[in-house]
Each structure stands twice: as C-alpha cells, then as structure tokens.
Amino acid sequence: MGFIKKLFVLLVLLAIAAGGGFYYWMQEAIFSDGKAIEFTIKPGSSVRVAARQIQQAGVPVNPLMLEALARAIGKANKLKAGSYEIEAGKTPLELLNKIVNGEFSMASLAVIEGWSFQQMRKLVDAHPSLKHETQGMSENELMHKISPDFAQAEGLFFPDTYLFAKGSTDLQLYQQAHGLLLKKLDEAWKKRAADLPYKNRYEALIMASIIEKETGQKSERAMIASVFVNRLRQGMLLQTDPTVIYGMGERYQGKIYKRDLLTDTPYNTYTRVGLPPTPIALPGLESLSAALSPAKSDALYFVARGNGTSQFSDNLNDHNRAVNKYQR
Numbered sequence: 001m002g003f004i005k006k007l008f009v010l011l012v013l014l015a016i017a018a019g020g021g022f023y024y025w026m027q028e029a030i031f032s033d034g035k036a037i038e039f040t041i042k043p044g045s046s047v048r049v050a051a052r053q054i055q056q057a058g059v060p061v062n063p064l065m066l067e068a069l070a071r072a073i074g075k076a077n078k079l080k081a082g083s084y085e086i087e088a089g090k091t092p093l094e095l096l097n098k099i100v101n102g103e104f105s106m107a108s109l110a111v112i113e114g115w116s117f118q119q120m121r122k123l124v125d126a127h128p129s130l131k132h133e134t135q136g137m138s139e140n141e142l143m144h145k146i147s148p149d150f151a152q153a154e155g156l157f158f159p160d161t162y163l164f165a166k167g168s169t170d171l172q173l174y175q176q177a178h179g180l181l182l183k184k185l186d187e188a189w190k191k192r193a194a195d196l197p198y199k200n201r202y203e204a205l206i207m208a209s210i211i212e213k214e215t216g217q218k219s220e221r222a223m224i225a226s227v228f229v230n231r232l233r234q235g236m237l238l239q240t241d242p243t244v245i246y247g248m249g250e251r252y253q254g255k256i257y258k259r260d261l262l263t264d265t266p267y268n269t270y271t272r273v274g275l276p277p278t279p280i281a282l283p284g285l286e287s288l289s290a291a292l293s294p295a296k297s298d299a300l301y302f303v304a305r306g307n308g309t310s311q312f313s314d315n316l317n318d319h320n321r322a323v324n325k326y327q328r
Helices: 003-026 047-056 063-072 092-100 117-126 139-146 170-190 201-214 218-234 241-251 258-262 285-292 316-326
Strands: 037-041 082-086 106-110 161-165 301-304 310-313
Touching: 003 092, 037 047, 047 063, 063 092, 082 092, 117 170, 139 170, 161 170, 170 201, 170 285, 201 218, 201 241, 201 285, 218 285, 218 301, 218 310, 241 258, 301 316, 310 316
Parallel strands: none
Antiparallel strands: 037 082, 106 161, 301 310
C-alpha cells in the first residue's frame, strides 16, 4: 500500500474515532452529582460567547466542543438569552436543547390576600431573582407605566403566587398581577347581582377590599357584603374600622381609639357617607365575588363573637344586645 493510501486510511480512521468520541461526549452527563448550576446567557451573545458564559458560571463543559455541537445540529443562531440551571445527569445535547427551547430557570413570589400595595411592593423590591426597574419610582409613575387609567395602585393587583423566569423585570410582574386583577374583576362584574349600589367596577373593587379586611371567616364574606351593601342603599355610614386604620397610615400603632373614629380623613367611614376613594387592600377572588354577589338579607350590623365568627342583626336594638353579649 502506498504512502498516500496509508495516510488517507489513517485520516479516515482518525475521523471515525473523533466522530465516535464526539458522539459519546454529547450524550454523556456533564456532571453526575451535586446541586444544579445556574448560569445566564446575556442578550446579543453569539454561540461562542454563550458557551464561555456557561463555562464561566461553573458548568464543567468544554466551550469549544459545546459551540461545535450547536453548529453541528444547526442551533448556533437559536440560543435564547435568559437565566437557566443545569441539573446533574444532563448531557451537552440536553443543555443546548434547554437553551434553544427557552426553558428558563423559574422563581416565585407569593402575594397574600389582604396585603396593602406597599407590602407587595416591599416584597417585589427585595426579590433577588427580579430585575428591578421600578425602584425609586413614585406610585403615580409606576401606575402610568402599568395602566395610565389609574393614579393610585392600592387594590389593583391580584393576590396570587406568581412564577416567572429569573431575570424578569419587576414591571413585568406588576403588569401580570394587574392584568389578572382586571380579568377577575371583569368576570365577577359580568355575574353581578341586580341593583347593586356601585357606579362602576372600581367601586365594586373598593367594596371587595373592605370585605377582605373585615372578614375573619371566609364563609361570612357574602353576609359582610350584604351588610355594607344594605347600608349603602339606605345612605347609612359604613362605619368600618379597617378604612379608618388605612386612613391613619403610619399613625396607626396597633390600636384604634375613639379620637381616631372622630378624626376626619377621606377614608373615615364614621365621618363620611359612602365608599372611601380607593381600595384599602388587595382583595382575593372570594371577596370580589362577595362584593358583586352579596347574600340576600336585611342585616345592617354585625359584631364579632370572639371565636372568629360574627353575629348579624337587622336593627340597632338587636345589635346592641349582641354587643352586650359578646363584647361587654
């Protein structure tokens, strides 16, 4: 066999061996045990730069071979920027597929029913997996970016647990929570009872927030709503402590006194007829439903029994007897 032929055969064998080794490598686990490793591919990264970012984050993979694999399978221009994590046992091929499919690593944030918007914002501002674009914005500036129809944020975000890709912006989360609130409110509004004393959806939202803060037992929400709706219909003062507390702001230190009930604010429903100007909390679905589908009753009063439930009364004499029984 001539030298040229021997060299050709040797090159073919080397190519086969290299190809077999590469095939084996792309299906072998990158690492076999330990915690998942997080990494981020920055926007605008080429496949070569992305491969280096992955290695620099601590993923024990050869960036040149990862780049070669991406090119070999035609995915070099299809990598999606974002935050990811790779678990033990995953292969280079699975790693690339994860990036091509945009299977971002996820984080969560739980917004609780009855929270104020300030409580929600404090949690959002402190979340380590969010990109903070809204810190330092006034509430008015924030709402202008989310929904220019509203100047104040209270009550306008739905309490839920939100899953989001790590590295998402806080503005995206606010927009998602606001959109969900409007969706839930619209659904409840379409199913509303007849002849409710609300001028619009926003007034129903205000009522739902009051119900959220007033109700100890979920099963009583419809009756609490009935009391407040009956009072609105008759032009009576709502006389609900949570609105007074909200209007006190930082002056509230855990107790409410007679002087607080007599001090007029836009939220003092002991001094002003009708609903306060804005919601006082983030209402959940059951409070929205109760505000728009209250129980049918003549109740105008309720008092706490001391066990988490309430005693409802249709007239002041019965209410006073209930107060004497349960609170004095």
